[in-house]
Amino acid sequence: MALQERTRDTAPIAVPDTTAEWRGGSIRAQLWVLTGRQIRSMYGDTRLALFSLLQPLIMLLLLSEIFGSMANRDDFPHGVRYIDYLVPALLVTTGIGSAQGAGVGLVKDMDNGIVARFRVLPTRLPLVLVARSLADLLRVFTELLVLLACGTVFFGFRPSGGVLGTAAALLLTVFVIWSLIWCFIALAAWLRSVEVMSSIAVLVMFPLMFASSAFVPLKGLPEWLQVVAKVNPVTYAVDGSRRLALGWDLGLGVVGALGTSAVLLALAGFVAAKCFQRAPNA
Amino acid sequence: MIEAAGVCKSFGDVHALNGVDIEVARGKVLGLLGHNGAGKTTLVNILSTVSPPTAGTVRVAGYDVTTQGAAVRARIGVTGQFASVDEYLSGYGNLVLIARLLGAGRRQAAARATELLELFRLTEAAKQPSRTYSGGMRRRLDLAASLVGRPDVLFLDEPTTGLDPTTRIALWETVEGLVADGTTVLLTTQYLDEADRLADWITVLSKGRVIASGTSGRLKAELGSRAVHAALTPDSDLSAATGALAAAGFQPRPDPERHALSTPVDTSADIAAVVRALDTVGAELVELTVKEPSLDDVYLALTQSPTALAGAA
Known part of the structure; x- marks a missing residue:
């Protein structure tokens, strides 16, 4: 082709390296910038931030009223107040x-043009997901702090494990939730649809929450639900968190929660990175 | 700066690209023409490392797109049909974000963002969220975003689709300025005037293949046609005029509705011959125009019968 002849005349030309210092930031710098962006966009809508903080309060009020009488039953641990059991x-x-x-947020983010831009920048794509997970984790952490504060101030939450036990319970929960955030991120990177994401979230969330020891002791559940609850990772997480807060001996709850979460985290992280790498229609 | 050889891309059974070869030298502009679905965006996606080629080798800015993607991405800028910016961030915020991802320090990033906003006349709206920008402003921000890292190679995928004429011309001038500074550009477009104005070399893509390439002038000379258009007075005999031109060796196309006819011509002598032939049958002219060959002719000629003209490349 004539074009090839022409280019051979002019090539090769040494390319002056005008922006040698701008060939892609370090991992740390990129993660910092991406996480900052994610947090800013999350709190860009203050109404959303406010309502997401209100939600745990409503749950606290409703559940302590609905299940409060549980504490009088024989199979309820003796000497434990329901609020200390619930929180x-x-x-x-x-x-x-x-x-x-986090999942819905990621799908929406993928519709945002900036993710297409990230694909043509020397951005390490998995960092976009890590930033997303960290920002979501910060959001969850804030909600949980509000929940603990309100529980203490308005509902008389005084667990026998004290402040240290409660802090440990909070940390354990945060780790478990991080692994779940990654599961939803993986689902989002794979499915890429807000509608499908939302319906799956509901489908997964409610059985996970209620077929567990979260609100009533396992023994209080119908037998078939007890079986479900025993294989439900939420049961371990709740059990671990409760043992820490109430200062009970740790048993398998904490280790089980940490172990299942670590495995889940590794798996979901791998799947999410793989799925996210693939560009839409590529 | 761009060398692609035998590039193929298949999506299952659909072959979006079938062995495309292109080369663009430093500081040159390649115009990639083609209908929707011709494979233009697929090719840009491959060249910009967004999607891997099924077969073929591609080097951009001296690096292989499949094995040295990050090095390629550090040296290219991409502006697509849709603005690839964060709608929730301000124009300034977007540019700073990109500069920081590229590795600029806080102060450098701020300086570069300010400089680009000024260049693209966005300083006034710099602090507003980009979702409040008009279509033209968004496109300018998008172009600014792709220039943050001073790319060696710029991909413009239908950059002016949906823009008003003033903004289009302003964007063309910006691109011309970048090219003058040594940036290599690959431009895909459906607008032939855009390719005509900006591109040093034009490649026509159809159904995933290159069906023609050359300078705009050469393509027009080889594939375009010059035509004479004659509108007659109402009392002139159109069929007699058509007959006279046919007898003179032309291929006239009568247009009874407008009481006019047109015929392809090659030389200026042909134009005189047309006028003489019309004169012999006493046809009075209302208007006589000569239409110079345009890229539209080339494009239509090629895309209507791509296989017949494949040799033109």
């Missing part, structure tokens, strides 16, 4: 509710 579990279930927001 550690509510940490986990509130976290799950917020974790699914």
